Amino acid sequence: MVATIKDIAKYTGLGLATISSYLNGGNVREENRKKIEAAIKELNFEVNEVARGLKTNKTKTIGVVIPELNINFCTEIITAMEDVLRNHGYATIVCDCRTNKELEKNAVDFLFRKRVDGIINMPVNSDGSHLSCFHKAKKPIVLIDRKINGIECDYVLVDNLTAAKNAIQRLIDNGHKRIGMVGGPEDVFTAQERMLGYKLALMEAGIVPEDRLIEHGDYTINGGARCLEKLVKNNRDMTAVFVANHEMTMGAVIGINELGVKIPEELSVIGFDNTEFARACKPKLTIVTQPKEEIGKNVAELILKRIAENKSEQEIEYKIIKLQTDIMEGNSIRNLKK
């Protein structure tokens, strides 16, 4: 039950005119101001942005919470998403949370108070508790890239397991057996999927995955450089490496350059996610590419659909859209069979 101005009048014993004056920035006596503020707090009163001329409770605004603005994967998806939403008359409020669960919760709460019509989130918190306000209010939630147990909502995911499996398969097809992996954080869903794909491909080829060939980075450039250097230092027999996101791929290339290792003569590399960066590398990198534009479009269309249909929770059949990756050919893999 949402509190109205009437409830505040009842609670404070003041007239509607005084309260409306307060709410619209007019002059109100100090003692009345205090009473009204206490009532607002107590009754959890929130003013609709009806001023925007909407009949319903809709603000035509959608909230977006991502881990980092500096992650190219995030910004490219947002750009594609915003284009669709804008064409449907929706504004977006984008918040990043520096990969911090507390800041993520703050951002979600902030957007809820701003009365966004729905929320799009690439979640940092893997238990989903930060989304409970939207869940309780039955406002649409669409999650990107990372599956969360126990939260009922729509998802747009990438088949990261197959992505990694295909990448490793490509290396195996070229005769590589000692293949290193620069993986992501162990508590991030996509990183787990990619690690599983790596191990699965090796197992299917009869190769036992070895811990010494695996490093876990933090999805940052510096992390990628550090992991690559460790792998090279600890594994003289390593002939190839797979790096599991764009930022770490950039870091790995920096590490390789600064160690003076030659691609692909001394080390074959398969990276992740950014075709422009891959083309700027020398030699051109072979990389796994994610369908970022398609992700953005699907996310936008899904949330627009949910907002439009306005069904009760029992009636909704939540969707999990899973998109496939591709491989862009470069010159960073040496064929050991030749």
Add this chain to the structure above:
Amino acid sequence: MVATIKDIAKYTGLGLATISSYLNGGNVREENRKKIEAAIKELNFEVNEVARGLKTNKTKTIGVVIPELNINFCTEIITAMEDVLRNHGYATIVCDCRTNKELEKNAVDFLFRKRVDGIINMPVNSDGSHLSCFHKAKKPIVLIDRKINGIECDYVLVDNLTAAKNAIQRLIDNGHKRIGMVGGPEDVFTAQERMLGYKLALMEAGIVPEDRLIEHGDYTINGGARCLEKLVKNNRDMTAVFVANHEMTMGAVIGINELGVKIPEELSVIGFDNTEFARACKPKLTIVTQPKEEIGKNVAELILKRIAENKSEQEIEYKIIKLQTDIMEGNSIRNLKK
């Protein structure tokens, strides 16, 4: 003069209770709803977000409008800025406008309706008319990177003229005389500054700038690649090139790789702005670096100061902070004097 609920009551002839019911999502007869909506539109009524429990008209929210989320320069500044603002209890609403003046105006209006306490903008529109609502409401405006004639506000700028001049000087010191320039869009302030710095450095060295050695890109990766290819094709005597932003530097490196031109043996390169990308290049690029973190911090501190002081316009002495760039040494410049 801001319209109040009373004004709407007067305009419609309805009681305050009916209007407050409407505003809080309650049931209102269809004909009354229409009347109220007409009044809201006519009187330009806007509801404060007083619900957040603030005494004053402050929402503790700051709006940010940038040209593109995909520009690394923008996201790094935002990240640094948000850290400072967050520590002072401010949330940020970030909008990008796809380098489109109309979308920029929409974003600014949207943020104004959201009653942000101030606006930070890297402007696309160079006449500043899109900011008039903030200007009229005497809400703080801080502009980043691009100076606009006639708008009275604070600025955090980079000394791009000296930046470009120093870059060209570095090439001249190494014996280069036929130096190409991949410049930005002719109507963007920073691009004009960098072009001027390029020409000035040449003139001071007794070299007449030549049009054939200048291409104007659009600050994108593809634009950079296109310009580089043109320059190489049209200027067999060109020994060096300066590229005037990060995205175009990435594009130029792609172009160079795909043409099979050798850095620095066949072409010396000095790029712009992203140390990680420069380190990932082979050979490592020499680049101009901008103090992005310092920009972000200065912007945040400036807007917080303006919000806190709450002075009348006559009393404010607007600040123009101009920061200096640096050069990060790489191996992409050949010394022709040796």
